[in-house]
Amino acid sequence: MGTLDPDESIRPETRAVAARDDTVVMVHELVRDFGKNRALDHVTMSIRAGETFGLIGPNGSGKTTLIRLLQGIGAPTSGEVRVLGRAMPDRAIASQIGYMTQSDALYGELSARENLRFFGRLYGLHGARLGQHIAEALALVELTDRTDDPVRTFSGGMRQRLSLAIALLHQPRLLFLDEPTVGIDPELRNAFWAYFAELNRRGVTIIVSTHHLDEAARCHRIALLRFGVLLAADTPAALRAASGEQDLERAFLYFARRQATSMRAAE
Amino acid sequence: MSERLDSVAVAAGAAHEQRAPRARFSLRRVVAVAARIVRQFIRDRRSLGLLFLAPLLVLTLLNLVLNNTASNLTLGIVAPPGQAGEAVVSQMRQRLDQQDSTGLSLKTVPRNQVDATLKAGDADGVLIFPGDYAQALASGAPPQLTLRLEGSNPSAAKQLSATVALLAASLTSPASSTGAQPALTTTYLYAGPEYTQTDALAPLLIGLFAFFFVFILASVAFLRERSQGTIERLLVSPLSKAELVLGYVGGFLVFALAQSLVILLYVVYVLRVHYAGNLGLLFLVTVALTIGGVNMGIFASAFARTELQVIQFIPILLVPQILLGGMFWAVDTLPPVLHQLAYVMPLTYANFALKDVMLKGFGLSQIGPDLLALVAFAIAMVAAAAFSLRQDAA
Numbered sequence: 324m325g326t327l328d329p330d331e332s333i334r335p336e337t338r339a340v341a342a343r344d345d346t347v348v349m350v351h352e353l354v355r356d357f358g359k360n361r362a363l364d365h366v367t368m369s370i371r372a373g374e375t376f377g378l379i380g381p382n383g384s385g386k387t388t389l390i391r392l393l394q395g396i397g398a399p400t401s402g403e404v405r406v407l408g409r410a411m412p413d414r415a416i417a418s419q420i421g422y423m424t425q426s427d428a429l430y431g432e433l434s435a436r437e438n439l440r441f442f443g444r445l446y447g448l449h450g451a452r453l454g455q456h457i458a459e460a461l462a463l464v465e466l467t468d469r470t471d472d473p474v475r476t477f478s479g480g481m482r483q484r485l486s487l488a489i490a491l492l493h494q495p496r497l498l499f500l501d502e503p504t505v506g507i508d509p510e511l512r513n514a515f516w517a518y519f520a521e522l523n524r525r526g527v528t529i530i531v532s533t534h535h536l537d538e539a540a541r542c543h544r545i546a547l548l549r550f551g552v553l554l555a556a557d558t559p560a561a562l563r564a565a566s567g568e569q570d571l572e573r574a575f576l577y578f579a580r581r582q583a584t585s586m587r588a589a590e
Numbered sequence: 591m592s593e594r595l596d597s598v599a600v601a602a603g604a605a606h607e608q609r610a611p612r613a614r615f616s617l618r619r620v621v622a623v624a625a626r627i628v629r630q631f632i633r634d635r636r637s638l639g640l641l642f643l644a645p646l647l648v649l650t651l652l653n654l655v656l657n658n659t660a661s662n663l664t665l666g667i668v669a670p671p672g673q674a675g676e677a678v679v680s681q682m683r684q685r686l687d688q689q690d691s692t693g694l695s696l697k698t699v700p701r702n703q704v705d706a707t708l709k710a711g712d713a714d715g716v717l718i719f720p721g722d723y724a725q726a727l728a729s730g731a732p733p734q735l736t737l738r739l740e741g742s743n744p745s746a747a748k749q750l751s752a753t754v755a756l757l758a759a760s761l762t763s764p765a766s767s768t769g770a771q772p773a774l775t776t777t778y779l780y781a782g783p784e785y786t787q788t789d790a791l792a793p794l795l796i797g798l799f800a801f802f803f804v805f806i807l808a809s810v811a812f813l814r815e816r817s818q819g820t821i822e823r824l825l826v827s828p829l830s831k832a833e834l835v836l837g838y839v840g841g842f843l844v845f846a847l848a849q850s851l852v853i854l855l856y857v858v859y860v861l862r863v864h865y866a867g868n869l870g871l872l873f874l875v876t877v878a879l880t881i882g883g884v885n886m887g888i889f890a891s892a893f894a895r896t897e898l899q900v901i902q903f904i905p906i907l908l909v910p911q912i913l914l915g916g917m918f919w920a921v922d923t924l925p926p927v928l929h930q931l932a933y934v935m936p937l938t939y940a941n942f943a944l945k946d947v948m949l950k951g952f953g954l955s956q957i958g959p960d961l962l963a964l965v966a967f968a969i970a971m972v973a974a975a976a977f978s979l980r981q982d983a984a
Contacts, residue, residue: 394826397984417828426819430626432633437626444622445827473633489823499826 345372347497347528348393353402355388355551362388364551365402370530370544372496373523377542378532379575385551386532387425390499393530394420407497418446421495425502427482428489431475435466435485438474439492446493460488463518480507487515491522498522500531504538516541536571545571547578554578619829623837627811628844637807641845645799645853652791653861663750666699666713670723678719678761685760694753708740715739715750717758737776751776789864792857793944794917799853800846800876801883801937802908808842808887809900816891821982831979835972839884846880847873866951875943875957878964882936885971892978911937916945939963 348370355363363385370376378386391397392404395412404411407419429438439457443449448456461467464484469477474485483503490498500519504512516538519529523543531542539545539559546556555562555578559571566577631637667682669675679698686694699707704716718736720726726733737754739747758774815821824834850872857863890907894900914921914928915937924932932938943960946952954961 391822396822396825414828414830417826420826422823422826424819424822428819428823430630430820431818432630433626437629441622441626442823442827445619445824445829447616447618447828449618 346370347372347407348376348530349403349405350389350393351403353389353392353404354400355385355392355397356400362551363392366548366551366553367402368546368553368556370528372528373526374543375519375523375529375531375541377539377545378530378548379534379536379539379545379571380532380548381534383550384548386548387501388551389548390501390530390532394422394499418493419496421490421493421498423486423490423498423500423503425505427486429474429482429485432473434471434473435461435477435488436470438485439489442489443492448493456492456494460492463491464488480511483507484511496527498527498529500529502532502534504533504535512538536575539571547575549579549582552582554582615830616828616833619833620836620840623829623834624840624844627838627841630811631807631841631845641803641807641849642852644803645795645849646856649792649795649853649857649861652795663694663715663746664697664713665694665750665754666697666704666707666716668699668701668704668716668718670719671721672724674724674727675719678723681761682757685757694750704738708738711740713740714746715754717754733772735772735774737774739776739778747778789949790945791917792853792861792863793948794915794941796850796853796857796872796948797875797879797937797940797944798912798915798917800850801879801911801940803849804842804846804880804883805887805890805908806900806904807845808838808884809891809894809903810887810897812838812888812891813894813897813900816982817895825983831976831983834979835885835888835975838888839881842884843877843880846876846883850876863948865948867947867949868951868953871947871952871954871957872944874954875940875947875961875964878961878968879936879940881968882964882971885968885975888975889971889978892981911935914938916941936964936967939967 346369348368350366350368353363353366354361366385366389378389380386388397392399393406393411395406395414395417398412406413407416409416430441433441436457439460440453443453443456458467461470464487466481466484466488469481474482477485483506487500487503490500504515507515519531519541522529531538533539542559544556544558545562547554547562554575555565557565562574562578563569563571566574568574568577631641667679669679679696683696686696697713699713699716701718701721704718707713708716716738718738720734723733735758737751739750755774758772761772815824829837851869854865854869854872858865886907890903891900894903910931912918914924914932915935916932921929921932921938921942939960943957943964946957946960
């Protein structure tokens with residue numbers, strides 16, 4: 324894996340890198356404004372097939388906005404987003420994307436199986452194939468014994484697991500996970516990450532947002548976001564090395580300080 | 591490691607170029623959404639009860655309140671001249687006393703003052719004996735009696751005509767062994783026969799309940815979609831906004847039509863209201879109203895953050911329609927400003943159409959303009975819902 328300085332990736336010649344065959348997500352000079360607020364400020368990055376790419380930053384740093392734009396919810400104010408070779412927003416790639424939202428996003432009145440069945444049908448699954456996918460997804464998140472219970476009776480961790488199962492149901496090539504491990508116990512969190520690695524091995528690209536820096540260390544590459552600005556994007560090891568710090572938290576603070584300094588310099 | 595990733599990606603990249611399907615309308619997805627909504631409501635016993643039992647409860651109460659035995663009725667009598675007249679009046683008083691119960695008082699009315707008395711509200715009906723009553727009885731020919739009813743209060747009219755029919759039948763004096771039964775003709779100052787308050791209200795209630803519950807339940811369902819975050823999942827899925835809206839309409843139609851059918855069966859077979867209509871036309875009106883209601887609910891839910899706030903739409907969006915839509919006062923008798931307001935509200939048109947279908951047995955061409963207004967409303971609401979969905983996707 325390269326150790327590109329993030330600042331370099333903005334330079335035009337690095338777009339050759341972005342156009343490589345294994346690039347599944349390409350973001351160039353992306354700006355997204357909400358009224359007077361700039362949620363994303365000239366973000367440029369690329370994500371490769373089969374990697375787990377972490378979006379790291381405090382609340383309000385633009386992680387969810389970026390994840391939504393990558394999936395074609397909303398349009399960029401300026402700049403370009405290409406996902407699986409298509410300029411977003413484009414609904415044609417919808418069936419190849421899986422999304423685990425920040426909230427559980429489940430229908431409480433319905434059972435686990437009914438939730439899965441509903442979303443599966445939206446992705447064109449039906450009949451025996453749908454049943455098979457549902458059984459696999461439920462087994463994977465270990466909810467097989469609670470299949471027919473209404474979801475409103477589920478604990479937080481079970482809801483998170485079902486939410487992940489829904490995101491995986493149609494076997495997407497690209498998986499967006501928005502804070503997937505918020506509010507779940509360490510054991511389950513560990514199980515989730517082990518499973519993400521397994522998905523990577525199967526060629527699935529995972530884009531995960533988190534503000535747990537210990538989770539960031541388990542990503543292949545991470546992007547540090549602060550106030551909508553991409554501070555740096557690289558492997559955790561490279562970021563630690565570049566900042567001269569031993570842990571990611573301090574590395575993040577280093578890049579944050581650098582941003583603050585350059586902003587003052589610009590004024 | 592990167593070589594391995596590259597090779598996977600190349601394979602995957604090659605595959606997706608052929609795979610990426612163009613977003614195309616799918617009825618299957620629409621049905622999936624509709625089926626999910628049906629399933630959710632079947633689980634939600636309380637909403638289901640609200641949908642089907644509340645209308646029946648309200649109708650039963652209204653039926654009792656509006657059609658209870660009217661008390662303090664006054665029957666005017668235009669008596670035959672002379673001795674015979676006095677005899678008839680006292681005979682009637684006697685009969686009434688025997689029947690007890692009714693609280694009906696009698697009052698003689700001059701022959702030329704019948705309608706004036708009714709208009710003044712001094713009597714609820716007038717029984718008119720012919721001038722040659724005595725002669726007719728004597729000759730054995732059946733005397734011609736006329737009951738003239740005021741008619742604007744259906745329950746009073748009904749009760750009075752029933753009582754008078756009994757009285758008239760019993761008037762054959764034992765003396766006239768010829769047994770000539772007086773013939774009774776009933777005429778009305780206002781309105782007509784066999785017309786009760788429930789008759790007048792039932793069609794309007796079918797429309798109101800369909801609209802009211804569909805609006806409330808669709809707003810809440812969509813509000814939940816937003817608050818629980820499932821809307822995000824739907825937006826990134828292959829489901830298009832049109833499919834989502836159609837799915838909602840389809841799901842709610844199942845319940846709205848079932849509700850209309852239950853109400854209709856109840857009012858026709860239990861409350862026995864007048865029904866001259868065509869079920870297909872009635873459903874057509876319900877369909878148009880439901881499409882409008884579901885989409886108005888989707889639109890309105892964008893302005894609510896909690897379910898309580900959905901309830902707060904009732905006084906703003908629904909009560910004016912109930913008050914002005916012709917349920918309590920005829921739309922044409924409203925003051926000019928309200929009159930115009932009534933004509934921008936969908937329930938007004940639904941009321942016209944449903945009343946015409948159920949009471950008058952009108953056909954499609956006759957309710958066409960009202961149906962068209964409902965369709966226009968539905969289209970406007972679909973546009974509003976589409977607009978609010980676009981906001982969700984921003």
